[in-house]
Amino acid sequence: MKDVVTLSKKVCMLGAFGVGKSSLVRKYVYNIFKEDYLTTIGVQIYQKSVTLKNKANQVGKSINMILWDMAHIEKFDKTIKTQILGASGAVLVFDLSRMQTFNELEEHAKRFLEVNPNSKLVFAANKIDLVDNNKLKMEQFLHLSEQYNTECLVTSAKTGHNVEKMFSVLASLL
């Protein structure tokens, strides 16, 4: 039996201020969600391992994701560039209840790929629990995901909706 290959990958959480980056990570890593909003100071790092199966439904590889949750990503200055350097992937998060955060997303994606050209992206349309599902205009989201050849998942850190799936999708791309 072949040993399962374990790969360590650096993944960055990107998105505008208050979109729920830290909440998504905490929900994913610890399965907890706090109503209290805590500002991320500097950078917080988490770790989570994901086991991926191959087409034969056998364990193919294990991804040891080191999740970098950074504050003040919106500035995208030199310090942030240094922090995101070497990342294999990124979760780009926007807030469905604040659509202006979606508008900033493409800029984040562009800047991130400038630093890490071969990295993979996943988009997270977060806080679905706060908006009416029926009023969502998914076309623009799909357009963005197609543009970057990836997926855009509607998530909720509060309910855990699609959180696990979103990170698994990213892991499979790494």
Added chain:
Amino acid sequence: MSNSKKNKSDREFELLRKLLLADDYEKLKKIEQELKKLRKQFSDDESFIETLDPVITDALERKIGDSKSLVAQTLAPVISDAIKVQINETREDVVDALYPIIGQTIRKSVSVYLKQLVDSINYRVNRAFNLSFLFKWLKSKLTGVSDGEWLFSDALPFKIKEVFVIHKSTGLLLFFASSTPSDATIDQEIISGMLSAIRNFISEAFNSDQDLDQIQYGDQKISLHADRYFYLACVVEGNIPAGFSQDLQDIALHIHNRHFKKLRDFDGDVSVFKTVNNLFVAFFNKYNHNIVPKKKTKPYFFITFIAVLFIFLLIFLGRFFLQHRNDEKIQQSAMSIINKNMHLNSNEQLNIDTEKGTLFVNGYLNNMENKLILDSLLNTLENIGEIDNKVRVIKPVDQILNRVNDKISHFRELRHFEPVFIIQNEQVVIEGIVPNQKIKREVAFLVGEIDGVRSVVNNLETMSEGIIDDLGILVGKAKTDTVKFSQLEKTIRAIVIYFDSNVAAITSLEEHAILEGIRDIMLNVQDFDLIIKGYADDVSDYHYNMRLSKIRAQAISGYLVSQGVSKDRLFIEYYGENNPVEPNATAEGRRKNRRVEFDIRLRSQF
């Protein structure tokens, strides 16, 4: 006619040629000028370099950008040689250029060493006169670890706790080693990320080209050493010793050389870096002095031995103390009862002692009546194991005689010491013979000091006096008659001159008188020669003693010559510590061996 036609035709052809080829001529002219210009540029080095400079610069930039490692690999040997040549040729310039960098490095290194030295000195001064050394000695005995190892460990309280090998650009943990057995966990992964974040932050926030090399918190430090693709983070406790950074650098270099490609093309697979474990095992072993008991059985044996020894000591001291108290009690009660019931005269003496419950009584009493009283008193004593009663009844005269014999016992070993003591009513008359005047006076003095002796009559004669008398008789006879050789030989052979330790001089009048007697006989009897034999004790080494015995014989010979004896009749022999007359083990024996003896031979024999 024909010529003119031909000339006209040529002119027309020339005109036509000019019209048709004018542009080509012009171009050719320009090409020639360009060619001339190029030739000039090629022939002039400066001009040629100036022309090519922008082209080469661009080409190089493009090439280096495309494959940095390949360019570095290609240029490395060339640059290395060029640097060597440059250093050899312009040593001073290189020194000037490197001075600020090297100076800074040296200052940093020296300050680190000094800090370690000061810390070590402070530590030793604080501990130098501390009772904890006693504790350390005991600890050493209990653990089987030498005192030196404990002191070394204490003097350099340094320990490597953990080492992280972290990928530089991603902050991912490549390898983790710990002084305590544990695998890399979530915490180590996160620590690696955070350390990378801190390094990056410091570098960017302070716009510094230098890497962060240390983080300190309390007694612990994180020593960082950066390679091109990774960095080592070493968590240590205590003072970082000299050579540590160099070792860390060596490890980094080793990892770089071995995993250069995997590090450059890192894809997240950290399993390939497990092989560096051996490097860190040796590294931990070198710096973490594992102070562990060497033999598990040793402490138990030692503790048992100490405990048994302690118990025996307690038992012994207890018994000794009780016995001593009991002996004191017996002795006091015996003395008390004797003092209460007996009155001892000045010439009576009782000595009372106890040992292990036995009462020892000795001494002497004047009469039997007192002896019986003493015996009955001793029988009344209780709690006594045994009584060793050696008290004797001795009359006063016998007592004095015993005391005299005790006093002069150390003279008994001397040759010619034959005194006789006659005691008459506390007066002692001493008769007989002793070796010399000094001993004669000493004996009389010692006897006079004895209790019960009121006066001393010293009728002792000295041996030298006898010899001098004998020599005088022989001299007188020689003047009127013939002296028999055998008679002369007997008298001369009986003469012995003694010396103090390490001395060869003749000091006493008595000895001079004897030698003057020998002089007289030699001047009056001419048919014999004198043989002077020198000896020594064995206190010094063999050769020294041989020389000393020679000098003693020479001193006698010299004196006789000074007194008029012909040198031809004097023969010296010396034997050092050989032929002792007494064993050299005692002081008296050695005194007798420090001597000169005499012998004679008929002159006709030589």
